[in-house]
Amino acid sequence: MDTVAATPKGQRTEAAFLGAARQVFAEKGYFNAKISDIAEVAGRSPGSFYNYYENKEEILEALLDQFSTEVLEASLKSRTGDPLEGIRGAVRAYWLTYRKYLPEMIGVFQMSMTDPEFAARWQANRAAGIRGVLAGIRSAERTGHRVDLDHGTLASALVSMLESFCWTWMAMGGDPDVDVPDDETAIDTLSALWYRTVFHPVPGCACGCNRT
Amino acid sequence: MDTVAATPKGQRTEAAFLGAARQVFAEKGYFNAKISDIAEVAGRSPGSFYNYYENKEEILEALLDQFSTEVLEASLKSRTGDPLEGIRGAVRAYWLTYRKYLPEMIGVFQMSMTDPEFAARWQANRAAGIRGVLAGIRSAERTGHRVDLDHGTLASALVSMLESFCWTWMAMGGDPDVDVPDDETAIDTLSALWYRTVFHPVPGCACGCNRT
Amino acid sequence: MDTVAATPKGQRTEAAFLGAARQVFAEKGYFNAKISDIAEVAGRSPGSFYNYYENKEEILEALLDQFSTEVLEASLKSRTGDPLEGIRGAVRAYWLTYRKYLPEMIGVFQMSMTDPEFAARWQANRAAGIRGVLAGIRSAERTGHRVDLDHGTLASALVSMLESFCWTWMAMGGDPDVDVPDDETAIDTLSALWYRTVFHPVPGCACGCNRT
Amino acid sequence: MDTVAATPKGQRTEAAFLGAARQVFAEKGYFNAKISDIAEVAGRSPGSFYNYYENKEEILEALLDQFSTEVLEASLKSRTGDPLEGIRGAVRAYWLTYRKYLPEMIGVFQMSMTDPEFAARWQANRAAGIRGVLAGIRSAERTGHRVDLDHGTLASALVSMLESFCWTWMAMGGDPDVDVPDDETAIDTLSALWYRTVFHPVPGCACGCNRT
DNA sequence: CATGAATGAGGATTCATTCAT
DNA sequence: TATGAATGAATCCTCATTCAT
Numbered sequence: 001m002d003t004v005a006a007t008p009k010g011q012r013t014e015a016a017f018l019g020a021a022r023q024v025f026a027e028k029g030y031f032n033a034k035i036s037d038i039a040e041v042a043g044r045s046p047g048s049f050y051n052y053y054e055n056k057e058e059i060l061e062a063l064l065d066q067f068s069t070e071v072l073e074a075s076l077k078s079r080t081g082d083p084l085e086g087i088r089g090a091v092r093a094y095w096l097t098y099r100k101y102l103p104e105m106i107g108v109f110q111m112s113m114t115d116p117e118f119a120a121r122w123q124a125n126r127a128a129g130i131r132g133v134l135a136g137i138r139s140a141e142r143t144g145h146r147v148d149l150d151h152g153t154l155a156s157a158l159v160s161m162l163e164s165f166c167w168t169w170m171a172m173g174g175d176p177d178v179d180v181p182d183d184e185t186a187i188d189t190l191s192a193l194w195y196r197t198v199f200h201p202v203p204g205c206a207c208g209c210n211r212t
Numbered sequence: 213m214d215t216v217a218a219t220p221k222g223q224r225t226e227a228a229f230l231g232a233a234r235q236v237f238a239e240k241g242y243f244n245a246k247i248s249d250i251a252e253v254a255g256r257s258p259g260s261f262y263n264y265y266e267n268k269e270e271i272l273e274a275l276l277d278q279f280s281t282e283v284l285e286a287s288l289k290s291r292t293g294d295p296l297e298g299i300r301g302a303v304r305a306y307w308l309t310y311r312k313y314l315p316e317m318i319g320v321f322q323m324s325m326t327d328p329e330f331a332a333r334w335q336a337n338r339a340a341g342i343r344g345v346l347a348g349i350r351s352a353e354r355t356g357h358r359v360d361l362d363h364g365t366l367a368s369a370l371v372s373m374l375e376s377f378c379w380t381w382m383a384m385g386g387d388p389d390v391d392v393p394d395d396e397t398a399i400d401t402l403s404a405l406w407y408r409t410v411f412h413p414v415p416g417c418a419c420g421c422n423r424t
Numbered sequence: 425m426d427t428v429a430a431t432p433k434g435q436r437t438e439a440a441f442l443g444a445a446r447q448v449f450a451e452k453g454y455f456n457a458k459i460s461d462i463a464e465v466a467g468r469s470p471g472s473f474y475n476y477y478e479n480k481e482e483i484l485e486a487l488l489d490q491f492s493t494e495v496l497e498a499s500l501k502s503r504t505g506d507p508l509e510g511i512r513g514a515v516r517a518y519w520l521t522y523r524k525y526l527p528e529m530i531g532v533f534q535m536s537m538t539d540p541e542f543a544a545r546w547q548a549n550r551a552a553g554i555r556g557v558l559a560g561i562r563s564a565e566r567t568g569h570r571v572d573l574d575h576g577t578l579a580s581a582l583v584s585m586l587e588s589f590c591w592t593w594m595a596m597g598g599d600p601d602v603d604v605p606d607d608e609t610a611i612d613t614l615s616a617l618w619y620r621t622v623f624h625p626v627p628g629c630a631c632g633c634n635r636t
Numbered sequence: 637m638d639t640v641a642a643t644p645k646g647q648r649t650e651a652a653f654l655g656a657a658r659q660v661f662a663e664k665g666y667f668n669a670k671i672s673d674i675a676e677v678a679g680r681s682p683g684s685f686y687n688y689y690e691n692k693e694e695i696l697e698a699l700l701d702q703f704s705t706e707v708l709e710a711s712l713k714s715r716t717g718d719p720l721e722g723i724r725g726a727v728r729a730y731w732l733t734y735r736k737y738l739p740e741m742i743g744v745f746q747m748s749m750t751d752p753e754f755a756a757r758w759q760a761n762r763a764a765g766i767r768g769v770l771a772g773i774r775s776a777e778r779t780g781h782r783v784d785l786d787h788g789t790l791a792s793a794l795v796s797m798l799e800s801f802c803w804t805w806m807a808m809g810g811d812p813d814v815d816v817p818d819d820e821t822a823i824d825t826l827s828a829l830w831y832r833t834v835f836h837p838v839p840g841c842a843c844g845c846n847r848t
Numbered sequence: 849c850a851t852g853a854a855t856g857a858g859g860a861t862t863c864a865t866t867c868a869t
Numbered sequence: 870t871a872t873g874a875a876t877g878a879a880t881c882c883t884c885a886t887t888c889a890t
Contacts, residue, residue, distance in 0.1 A: 007872080047878095048875055153401040156387045175364070189361050192409055193370075221849070260850055475852095548812075551811060554814065580804065580817075596748065599788070682865090
C-alpha cells in the first residue's frame with residue numbers, strides 16, 4: 001500500500017520481500033519463518049530486509065494492508081435472489097478468498113495466539129464474516145423465514161466452520177481419512193450446512209417450509 | 213498414565229509439574245509457556261523439570277497420555293435412539309471434553325503448526341471425531357435417511373465447526389459482537405447445524421422427512 | 425543493594441560482574457564497554473550476565489545505588505569552624521570520593537550524553553555538589569562576609585571546576601604539559617580557588633577582610 | 637581549510653555537509669549522530685557523504701581544521717594593561733569562542749572518550765588554554781605579584797572550570813536549581829574566580845595587595 | 849531428588865560503508 | 870558527482886538445557 005522505496009530497484013526489492021514472505025509463511029508457517037529465510041527466498045541479504053520493515057510483524061501488516069477485513073465481509077454477503085445460490089456464492093467467495101490470502105491468514109491466525117493486537121485483527125476478520133452471515137439471516141427473516149436459533153451463536157459457529165475447514169484443508173494438509181474435496185464438493189457441503197440450518201422447515205408445516 | 217517417579221516425593225513433584233503445565237498452557241498458550249514459567253507455578257526449580265521430562269514437548273505428551281483420541285471419538289458417538297438427542301449428547305460431550313482438556317487441546321493445536329509429529333496427533337484427534345460423526349451418519353442411513361452430501365467432507369466440516377467454535381470461545385475469548393453463549397445455547401446451535409444438515413428433508417417429500 | 429542471587433555462588437558471580445564492570449568502565453570507558461568484555465573480566469559467560477542485569481545500563485544503575493548523590497553533597501559541606509579548613513575538607517572529600525567512585529562517575533557522565541534519564545542523574549550529582557557549596561556560602565555570609573557574586577553561578581562554576589579537574593586527571597590522564605599534581609597540591613589549588621573567591625577582601629578595607 | 641571538491645556543485649555539497657554536521661552535533665551530540673542524519677539535514681544522500689569524507693571522524697576533523705587550537709590560546713591571552721580587564725577579556729573570548737564552536741567542542745570532547753587521537757586533540761585544546769593562563773600568570777608575576785600556588789595545577793583547574801562550565805550551560809542545559817546566567821554574569825563569575833585567585837593579597841600585607 | 853546458576857547456540861537488529869546505476 | 874539500495878560485521882539478548890553442589 002504505502003511504499004518505502006523510491007526507486008524502481010527498491011520497489012522490486014520490496015516486492016521481492018513481500019512475495020518471499022508470503023511463500024515462506026505459506027510453506028513453513030509464520031512462527032517458523034526467520035527473517036533470514038525470507039531474505040534468502042527474496043535473494044537479498046537479511047540486512048536489506050530492515051530497509052523496508054522493522055521486523056516480521058511489520059511485513060505481515062504490510063501484507064494485510066492489501067487485504068482488508070472488508071474482503072471477508074463482502075465475501076459472505078449474498079447478492080442474489082435465490083437464498084441457496086446466495087449462500088453458495090458467499091461460501092465460494094470465502095473459500096477462494098481464503099486460498100488467495102492463505103499466507104496472510106496463516107500469519108494473522110498464528111500471531112493471534114501470541115500478540116493481543118493480532119488477536120484483535122483476527123477477531124476483526126471473524127467479525128466481518130459474522131456480519132455477513134447475520135445480514136443473510138436478517139434477509140431470510142425479511143422474506144418470512146423464522147430462524148429459531150440464537151443468531152449470534154449461529155453466525156459464530158458458521159464462521160468457525162468456514163475458517164477451520166479452510167485452515168484444515170489449505171494450511172494443514174487436510175484430514176487423513178477423508179478424500180481431498182474438490183472446490184465444488186467443499187462449497188456444496190459448507191453451503192448445505194449453512195442453508196439447511198437457516199432455511200429449516202418447522203415440524204408443524206406440511207409444505208416443508210418455515211414461514212410464519 | 214505411567215509415572216517415571218519412584219519415590220512419593222518424586223510423584224508429588226511430577227504431579228505438580230503436570231498441573232502447572234496445564235495451568236500455564238491454558239493461561240498463556242503453549243507457545244508462550246517457558247519451562248521456567250511452569251517450574252515457577254509448580255513451585256520447583258527449572259532444573260528439576262528435567263528429572264521428569266526432556267523438554268516442553270514431552271510434558272505435553274505426558275498430558276496427552278491421559279487423554280486418548282478415543283475420548284473424542286467416543287464423545288461424538290450417539291448412544292440413544294432419538295437422533296437429535298443422540299447428536300445433542302455427542303455435541304455436549306465434545307464441548308465438555310474440550311473444556312476439560314483445554315490445555316491439552318491448546319498444546320496439540322499450537323504444536324501442530326510447528327512440529328509434524330504433533331500435526332499428526334492433531335489430525336488423529338480430528339480423525340477420531342470424524343469417525344464418530346461418520347458413525348452417526350451411517351446409523352442415520354441405516355434407519356432410512358439418505359445423506360446426500362459427501363460424507364467425509366461433511367464430517368470434516370462438522371468437526372471443523374466444533375473444534376473452531378470451542379477454540380474461539382474457550383481459548384480466544386470469543387467473538388467481539390456476539391453475546392457469550394451459555395453451554396445450552398452453544399450445544400443447541402451446534403447440534404442444530406449438525407442435525408438439520410444430516411436429517412434434511414428432500415424437497416419432494418411433503419412430510420418434511422427425507423426417507424428413501 | 426538489592427541482590428538477585430539467592431545462593432553464595434550467585435552472590436559471588438554478581439559481585440564478580442559488579443567488580444568487572446567497574447574495572448572495564450574505568451579502563452575503557454562506559455561507551456566502549458561491551459557486555460562480553462565485562463563477562464570476560466568476570467570470568468563468566470556473556471549469557472550469565474543477563475541472569476543479573478537486563479543490560480549495561482542496569483549494571484551501571486546497580487553500581488550507582490551504592491553511591492547516592494548524598495555522598496557528593498556531604499563531601500562538599502564544611503564541618504569545621506575555620507573557613508579555609510572547611511573548604512579544604514570539602515575539596516578533599518570530593519576529590520577522594522571521585523577517585524573512589526571513578527567508574528561510576530565515568531558511567532554517569534558518558535551516559536548523560538546519550539540518555540535523558542542519566543542526564544538527570546548527572547545533574548542531580550551536580551545539584552548535590554551545588555547545594556554543598558551554597559551552604560558554605562550562606563554560612564560565610566552568616567559570619568559577616570558578603571559574597572558579591574551570583575551565588576548560583578558561582579556554585580555552578582566551582583562544581584564545574586571540581587568535576588572537570590577530577591575528570592581530566594583521573595579519567596583522561598591529565599594535561600600534557602602540567603606535572604601530575606599530588607593529592608595535596610590538587611586539594612590546595614582547588615581549595616584556594618574556592619576560598620579566595622568567596623572570602624575575598626573588598627578593596628576599601630585596609631585589613632584585607634571583607635566584613636560588612 | 638582546504639576543500640576536496642573540484643566543481644562549484646561539489647563545493648556546495650561539501651559546505652552543506654559541514655553545516656549539517658555542525659547542526660546535528662549540536663542538537664544530538666556527536667555520538668548520537670548518524671551519517672544518515674547528517675546527510676538528511678544536508679539534503680543529500682548518505683552515499684554522497686563518502687565522496688567527501690571517509691567517515692564521521694573525518695568530517696569532525698574537517699570542522700576542526702577551521703578552528704585551530706590557536707584560537708583557544710589566543711582567547712585566553714590578556715591584551716590589556718589592567719589585569720582584571722585582561723582576564724575578563726580572556727574569559728569573554730573563551731566563552732564566546734566555545735559558543736561559536738559548540739559543535740566542534742562537543743565532537744572533540746565526545747570523541748576524546750573513545751579515540752586516543754581525539755583525546756590528544758582535546759588535550760591540545762586544553763594545553764592551548766593552559767598556555768594562555770600561564771602567560772597571564774607570568775605577566776602578573778612580572779608586575780610583582782607572587783602567585784603562591786602551583787602554576788600548572790592552577791592553570792589546569794581554571795581551564796577545567798571554563799571548559800566544564802561552558803559544557804554544562806551550552807551543551808547540557810545547565811544546572812537545574814541555578815538560574816540561567818546571562819553572558820555578563822557568567823563572565824563576571826568566572827573572571828572573579830580567576831582574578832581573585834591569582835591576584836590574591838598575602839595575609840601579612842595590610843594594604844591588601846600581594847606584592848613581593 | 850532438588851536447586852538455581854552457567855552455558856551457548858540461535859536469531860534479531862543496527863548502521864557504517866560499498867556499489868551499481 | 871549523486872543516488873539510495875545492498876551488504877555484512879558486530880553486538881545484543883533469549884532461553885532451553887546442563888551441571889556442580
